[in-house]
Amino acid sequence: MTKLDAITEDTEIEEKRQQMYAALRALDAFGFWTIQGDMEPREPRVREVPHVWRWKDFEEHVMLAGEIVPHELADRRGIILHNPGLDMTKPATTNTQFVAYSVYMPGEVFHPHIHSPAASRMLLKSDGKGYTTVEGEKAYLERGDLITTPSGTWHDHGNEGDVPMVWVDMLDIPVAMLFNAGKFGFDYTENGVAREMQSPTRSQLYSQRHFAVGGVRPRFAEQVIGNDNGSPQLHFKYADTRRALNAVRDEAGDPYDGVIVDYVNIMDGGPIQRTQNFSMQLLRPGEHTLSHRDTSSSVYVVIEGSGSTIINGREYKWEEDDIFCVPTYMWHEHVNASNTEDAVIYCVSDAPAVKKLGLYWEDRKDSQGNVTTIGKAIPA
């Protein structure tokens, strides 16, 4: 008989214990030891699963939504990508992000709104005449352009072009909700008068002209936007990002991520939003990175080429315009499937939030399979 058996065998005391447990439950409490196993996982517990949402599966539905779901039905025409590891009581793409394909049709105007969660768009399709206006900056978007909507900025969307505009929204809604700090507003006014779109208050290409040249910054540039939660540069042109990748493509690059650039806040060199890191990575023809995992989760959008990401030993193939996620603490390595073409993948992770909360560590595998932990590892 074990010591534990001996302890519970005394039926009189066991009965008293059970009575006490029931009394504690009636008092809205419980003994820690009765559920401890569930509260103290030996490894990070991750409910989300790796998944690829394929554009070829979504295209017909996204385009149809553009035709049969009018603005009156949808404040925003986003099709949210739901992680199959989560149930619908907690709909989300990962633990920390809401990601959607959205479509805005020629001639449409979607009215301004504002919210505390941080948002962003990665443009996939337009003829250069689809736009979003963020806090007075009206930005016409081209493929691969990023525009952020920092916490507390008014934004409205529209399409002055001849073809549907499709982009990927990536928002930190689950983070705002975790802290009970999610709030949305819809009543936009200018000088006390309700308006259906913002009047531009910044000159065209304000972001590029003030902030997109590295190393120098106009002294008179506006530095604070919304809740002062991040980068004053909102719009990042793909041509600039691609040029930055090309400029370093002959360097060794990062063993785990290839030729990768982070979008940075020109004011402090840090990530462009408080809760999200944004990066673009070039996988050169035939490139196959080493494997690592960390306590952040990521969502990727495929901008150029095709390849696969091996996540916890399983291969997930992707092509242009597909979206895939790497949940927290899963080993992953990227492969460019082509020996002649580049692959370029865009990534938004929750690493800045995880780091700020002191919960970040990373495990790296070298080419021999030896694992090194960066940051303080919690021993078993």
Ligand code: 1HN
């Ligand atoms: C949202 O506010 C936007 O602002 C897009 O355009 C997609 C998906 C879920 C919740 C809020 C937008 C969204 C969203």
